Amino acid sequence: MAIVLPQPDWIIGKHGLMNLRAMRRNGRTEIDPHSWRIPYQWQGGHYQDNDDQPFLLLINSGGGFVEGDVAELHATLDAGTRTLITTTAASKFYKCPDGATSRELVDIRVGPDALLEYYPDESIPFARSRVERRTRIELHDSSRLFATDMIAAGRIHYGAGEAFAFDELFSEFEVVAKGRPLLTDRLVCEGEEVAALARLWDGATHAATVVIHAPDLPKGLEEEIELQLSGPAVVASGASRSGNAIVCRILATEAWACHEAIFRCWAAARPTLAAKAARPIRKC
Secondary structure (H helix, E strand, C coil): CCCCCCCCCCCCCCEEEEEEEEEEECCEEEEEEEEEECCEECCCCECCCCCCCCEEEEEECCCCECCCCEEEEEEEECCCCEEEEEECCCEEECCCCCCCCEEEEEEEEECCCCEEEECCCCEEECCCCEEEEEEEEEECCCCEEEEEEEEECCCCCCCCCCCCCCCEEEEEEEEEECCEEEEEEEEEEECHHHHHHHHHHCCCCEEEEEEEECCCCCCCHHHHHHHHHCCCCEEEEEEEEECCEEEEEEEECCHHHHHHHHHHHHHHHHHHHHCCCCCCCCCC
């Protein structure tokens, strides 16, 4: 397990940190928090499916990112473990009037024959926010993965709406196997580029990416998933496959439409990945 330690210049309450390790113990996967630092909180996991897979809800008690806040999650899944990691709510990035960037960093390593289901809620950049968010997942050839990344254009239904009103956004979602990228999904925009992004999304206000990886994905699964992605308020969607990986993209006008499309994708893939059906995640 790679442990990240706090640096002397990290301000307490401004720089959250969580180091996790999933291991086989007592006949099941258990998650140990090696260390954590507020505003991250540790309340343990639960076994929603009543089997050997823990569900972990990441709790950031700050309620959102104000100017200059940082949150880092570092996790290692030992060989043969299986874990689901989600969040309690969307990541909210508030305005940064003094120009300091808020950052959310996720780095997860998945061991041989391990399963990671990484299923966080969306990120919402508020008006005048400056956001940097990076997610990196490193796999073994035999690892199994269902990972999602979803971002909104802002508070769409707040007052007159705050779509594409953020000042700067850097968003990177990367999945790596054998040291080579399976996917690098990078979005960088500021200034006039924000307006260009609105035009590229063509009326959509939410975007999601899903990555599925397993050594034994059945033939035609990507076609089955693509049929499941479309639905009300979905502007565009698609699924493609390269070897043992399937990548899905979704553009929608509503958050709920993105969430429902992601769940349908999970429902199609989970029997292969985890040998069980998908069902809504309990968050209370």
